[in-house]
Amino acid sequence: MTGNWKNRESADAIALTGLAQAQDRYDAFLCDIWGVLHNGEHGFAPAATTLRELRRRGKAVTLITNAPRPKGEVAEQLAALGIDPNCYDAIATSGDVCARAIAERAPRRPFHIGPERDRPVFAAAGALTMQDVAPVALAEADFVVCTGLVEDTQETPADYEDVLVDCRAKNLPMICANPDLVVYRGDQLVYCAGALAERYVELGGEVEQAGKPYAPIYRMAIGLLERAKGKPLDIDRILAIGDAIHTDIAGAATMGLDSLLITQGIHRTELHGPNSGALDTEAYKQFVESHGVTPVYRMSRLVW
Numbered sequence: 001m002t003g004n005w006k007n008r009e010s011a012d013a014i015a016l017t018g019l020a021q022a023q024d025r026y027d028a029f030l031c032d033i034w035g036v037l038h039n040g041e042h043g044f045a046p047a048a049t050t051l052r053e054l055r056r057r058g059k060a061v062t063l064i065t066n067a068p069r070p071k072g073e074v075a076e077q078l079a080a081l082g083i084d085p086n087c088y089d090a091i092a093t094s095g096d097v098c099a100r101a102i103a104e105r106a107p108r109r110p111f112h113i114g115p116e117r118d119r120p121v122f123a124a125a126g127a128l129t130m131q132d133v134a135p136v137a138l139a140e141a142d143f144v145v146c147t148g149l150v151e152d153t154q155e156t157p158a159d160y161e162d163v164l165v166d167c168r169a170k171n172l173p174m175i176c177a178n179p180d181l182v183v184y185r186g187d188q189l190v191y192c193a194g195a196l197a198e199r200y201v202e203l204g205g206e207v208e209q210a211g212k213p214y215a216p217i218y219r220m221a222i223g224l225l226e227r228a229k230g231k232p233l234d235i236d237r238i239l240a241i242g243d244a245i246h247t248d249i250a251g252a253a254t255m256g257l258d259s260l261l262i263t264q265g266i267h268r269t270e271l272h273g274p275n276s277g278a279l280d281t282e283a284y285k286q287f288v289e290s291h292g293v294t295p296v297y298r299m300s301r302l303v304w
Contacts, residue, residue, distance in 0.1 A: 012281075012284075012285060012288075012294075013261065013288075013294060013295045013296060013297050013298040014296060014297045014298070015297075015298055015299070016260070016297050016298070016299045017299070017303075018050075018299075018303050018304050019050050019054075019260075019299070019302065019303070019304055020053075020304050022239070022260075022297060023054060023057070023059070025237070025239070025258075026059065026237050026238060026239040026258075027059060027060065027229065027233060027234070027237040027238070028059060028060040028061070028062070028225040028228075028229060028233055028237065028238045028239075029051075029054060029059060029060070029061050029062075029238070029239050029240075029241060030062055030063075030064045030218075030221050030222075030225070030238065030239070030240040030241065030252075030257070031051060031061060031062070031063050031064065031088070031240075031241045031242075031302075032063075032064060032065065032212075032240075032241060032242035032243060032244070032248050032262075033063050033064075033065040033067065033074070033078070033083075034065065034066075034067070034183055035183065035184065035242075035243035035244065035262065035265030035266050036241060036242060036243050036262050036265060036302050037051075037063075037078070037081075037083050037087075037302075038078070038081045038083065039184055039185070039186055040183070040184070040185035040186060041185065041186040042081060042082075043078075043081035043082035043083050044301065044302070045082065046301065046302065046303040046304070047301065047302040047303070048082060048083050048084070048087050049303075049304060050302050050303060050304040051087040051088060052086050052087055053304050055086065055087070055088075055089070060089050060225045060228040060229045060233075061087070061088045061089050061228075062088065062089060062090045062091070062092055062221045062222075062224045062225045062228070063078075063087075063088045063090070063091045063092070064091075064092045064212065064217060064218070064221045064240075065091070065092070065093050065094065065211075066093075066094040066178045066179055066180045066192070066194075066211035066212055066217075066247065067093050067094060067095055067178065068093075068094055068095045068098060068114065068118050068121060068147035068148060068177030068178040068193060068210075069093060069095040069117075069118055069120055069121060070093060070095050070096055070099060070120050070121060070123075070124040071090075071091040071092070071093050071095075071096055072120075073095070073120050074091055074093050074095075075091060089224070089225070089228035090221075090224035090225075090227070090228060091224075092217055092220045092221035092224055093211075093217075094177055094178050094179070094210045094211030094212070094217060095118075095120070095121045095124070095147075095177055095210075096124065096220065097210040097211060097216050097217050097220060098121050098125075098145065098147075098175055098177040098210040099121050099122075099124035099125040099128060100125075100128065101175050101208060101210060102121070102122065102125035102133050102145060102175065103125045103126075103128035103129040103133065105133075105142070105143060106125075106129040106131040106133050107131050107132070107133075108142035108143060109132075109133065109134070109135070109136045109140065109141055109142055110122070110133065110135050110136070110141055110142070110143050110144060110145045110175075111135060111136065111137070111138045111140075111141035111143070111144050111145070111167070111172065112135035112144075112145050112147070113144060113145070113146040113147070113148075113160065113163065113193075113196065114145070114146060114147030114148045114149070114150065114177070114193065115147070115148060115149075115150045115151075115152075118147035118148060118177070119135075121145070121147065121177060122134050122135060122145075138163070138166060138167065138170070141170075141172060142172070143172050143173045143174065143175065144167050144172045144173070144174040144175070145174070145175045145177060146174055146175070146176050146177065146193045146196050146197055146200075147177040147178060147193055148177075148178060148191075148192055148193045148196075149190075149191055149192075149193075149196070152185075152190040152191055152192070153185070153188060153190055155191070156191060157191060157195045157196055157198075157199050160196055160199070161199070164196065164199055164200050164203060164205070165203065167200070167205065168200065168203045168204060168205045172205075173205070173206040173207070173208065174197060174200050174205055174206065174207045174208070175207075175208050175210060176193050176194060176196075176197035176207050176208070176209050176210060176211075177193055177210050177211070178192050178193040178194060178210075178211055179192075179193070179194040179197065179209045179210070179211045179212060179213070179214065179247060180192040180193070180194045180211075180244065180247060181194045181195045181198065181246075182195065182266070183266065184265075184266060194209075197209070211247070212242075212244075212247040212248060212251040213246065213247045213248070213250040213251030213252075213254060214251070215254070215255065217251075218251060218254075218255045218257075222235075222238065222255075225238065235255070235256050235257060236258070238257050238258070239257070239258050239259070239260060239296075240252035240255075240257045240258070240259045240260070241259070241260045241262065241302060242259065242260075242261070242262065242265075243261065243262040243263075243264075243265020243266050243267065244265065244266050244267070245261065245267065245287070245288070245291045245293065246291065248261070249261055249291075249293050249294075249295050250291070250293050252295075253293050258296040258297075259295040259296055259297070260295060260296065260297040260298070260299060261295040261297070261298045261299075262298075262299060262300070262301060262302055263279055263284070263298055263299070263300055264276060264300045264301050267287065270283060270287055271283055271284050271287060272300075279298075279300065284298070
């Protein structure tokens with residue numbers, strides 16, 4: 001297969017029926033998790049099979065995710081969903097990037113906005129700095145760590161207006177541990193930490209983003225790929241796979257990486273209609289033009 005792989009001017013992308021059609025062009029792969037490998041409730045077996053096949057062929061695979069938890073926690077969730085360690089060489093998480101950012105601020109202490117299940121990020125930060133960085137009350141805090149909504153299946157960003165205003169009144173900088181705005185959990189669309197961070201910026205607050213599409217998580221992920229291959233990698237030989245145009249595809253473009261958009265992920269209603277039918281090619285064209293970034297490839301779901 002040949003084509004204009006970089007700086008594509010067309011609003012379309014090369015349509016693949018399977019990753020086998022393009023895999024020869026690449027030595028290593030960065031693969032998003034939520035929306036590509038699972039939907040929060042069950043794993044996608046064909047996607048897992050695809051990653052295993054890549055590794056069988058000697059390719060390096062790093063999973064790259066905006067999950068606001070350390071990689072160990074994410075690996076456990078993946079295993080429960082049928083995504084076993086044979087599918088990947090390493091995992092780069094927004095939570096691990098966030099933990100480093102918390103550790104860099106020690107001994108200053110954070111206020112936490114998010115559910116209890118995200119607390120391992122503070123333990124990871126404490127292990128890095130060997131200091132107590134556990135969350136404190138807002139009145140005692142030096143900065144804010146936002147990992148998500150406490151009850152994300154019931155709440156919206158509007159429920160956090162008062163606490164965000166209070167944080168802004170104290171002029172506290174925020175670390176956003178998950179830049180995603182929304183994600184599908186099963187068939188339900190739920191808000192993520194990025195939606196709260198977006199509102200905090202509107203209020204005039206300062207936000208440091210830990211995950212995609214920002215560079216720190218890509219530097220971590222590419223470093224893990226190079227460790228798996230045992231050598232430096234040519235950026236032109238790495239393919240980034242994801243389902244979110246504003247994080248996965250935009251982040252890949254910023255880093256100079258080729259990308260593959262999975263269209264039946266977070267944007268499935270926009271691109272496939274309410275019944276998730278065939279791709280609406282005109283809607284797709286308008287979609288990528290409106291976002292100002294075009295993937296090199298597109299595929300409905302990740303399959304071999």
